[in-house]
Amino acid sequence: MNIHIIGGGNLGASVATGIAKFSSNHSITVTRRNTSKIKHLEELGIILSTDNCHNIQEADIVILTIKPYQVDLVLAEILPAITNKIVASAVSGLSIESLQSKIGDTNQAIRIMPNIAAQFGESATCISFQEKNALQGRKLVTLFQDLGTAPIIDEKLMDAATVLAASGTAFALRYIRASMQAGIEIGFDWQTALAISAQTVKGAAEMLMEEQVHPEQLIDRVTTPQGCTIAGLNEMEMHGFSASLIRGIKTSLKQIKG
Numbered sequence: 001m002n003i004h005i006i007g008g009g010n011l012g013a014s015v016a017t018g019i020a021k022f023s024s025n026h027s028i029t030v031t032r033r034n035t036s037k038i039k040h041l042e043e044l045g046i047i048l049s050t051d052n053c054h055n056i057q058e059a060d061i062v063i064l065t066i067k068p069y070q071v072d073l074v075l076a077e078i079l080p081a082i083t084n085k086i087v088a089s090a091v092s093g094l095s096i097e098s099l100q101s102k103i104g105d106t107n108q109a110i111r112i113m114p115n116i117a118a119q120f121g122e123s124a125t126c127i128s129f130q131e132k133n134a135l136q137g138r139k140l141v142t143l144f145q146d147l148g149t150a151p152i153i154d155e156k157l158m159d160a161a162t163v164l165a166a167s168g169t170a171f172a173l174r175y176i177r178a179s180m181q182a183g184i185e186i187g188f189d190w191q192t193a194l195a196i197s198a199q200t201v202k203g204a205a206e207m208l209m210e211e212q213v214h215p216e217q218l219i220d221r222v223t224t225p226q227g228c229t230i231a232g233l234n235e236m237e238m239h240g241f242s243a244s245l246i247r248g249i250k251t252s253l254k255q256i257k258g
C-alpha cells in the first residue's frame, strides 16, 4: 500500500519506522515542516517532504499524527487532493464523527491509538471504526498487527486506550526507573540495574502474552511461602503500589476528558 503519514514527530516517525521495518511491500511518505530532524528515515526507504500533498493522490491510507490544533490547517491543505482515501487519525480527542464531517463522505475516517513502541514492532494500537467502514478498518488492523497488537475497540473507550497504551508507556518506564534506583541502592551500577530491570519486565510481559493467564498465576510461581518475594510484594502494597498506579491512570483519564 501507499501510506502517507502527516506529522513526522514522535509518533509519526515511530509508526513510519515500524511499518518500514515490520510490514512488507509498502511505499511510505512522511511529511512535516522541518524534515531535517527525521533525515535518518530516508535510510529505510521512506520519502520525506515538507509538502503535505506530496504523493498524496497515490496514497491508500493517510495517517494523521499531528497535534489537535494542527488538524484544521492540515485538512484545509490536503482535502482538495484526496478522495476515496482511508484517513486514520491518531489525534487524541478527535472523534470519528468529527473527523468524518471534516473530510467529507468520499473519504473514510478511522481512529487509531498507537504508541511509540511501534518503532520496534511492539505497539499496542487500539482501533475504532464505524460499521460502514469495516473493510477499511480491517486494513488498518492488519497493518498495525505487524507493529504489535491491534485490538478493535468501542470508540467510547478511546480516551481510556490513550491512557493505558500511550501514557502507559511512561508509566511502565517509571516502574523500570524505580526498580533501577532500588537496584543501585542494593549494589548494582546503573547500567547493570537498568539492563536487569528492563529485561525482567520484558520477560514478565512475554510470559503473560505467551501463556494468556492472569498475572497472579505467574506471581504465584515466584512467591515461596515465607520467602523474600511475598515479603517485598506485601511491603509495596502496604505503601500503595497498586492503588497508586490505579489512581494515576484514573487521574490521567479525568485530565483527557477535561
Ligand SMILES: NC(=O)c1ccc[n+]([C@@H]2O[C@H](COP(=O)([O-])OP(=O)(O)OC[C@H]3O[C@@H](n4cnc5c(N)ncnc54)[C@H](OP(=O)(O)O)[C@@H]3O)[C@@H](O)[C@H]2O)c1
Pocket (backbone or CB within 6 Å): 006, 007, 008, 009, 010, 011, 012, 031, 032, 033, 034, 035, 052, 065, 066, 067, 068, 070, 073, 074, 090, 091, 092, 113, 114, 115, 116, 166
Ligand atoms: N507521542 C505519543 O506517544 C502519542 C501516542 C498516541 C497518540 N498521540 C497523538 O499523536 C499526535 C502527535 O503527537 P506527537 O507526540 O508525535 O507530537 P509531535 O512530536 O509534536 O509531532 C507532531 C508533528 O507534526 C508536525 N507538524 C506540525 N504542523 C504541521 C503541519 N502543518 N504539517 C505537517 N506536519 C506538521 C511537527 O513537525 P514540524 O514542526 O517540523 O512541522 C511535529 O513533528 C497528537 O495528537 C498526540 O495526542 C501521541
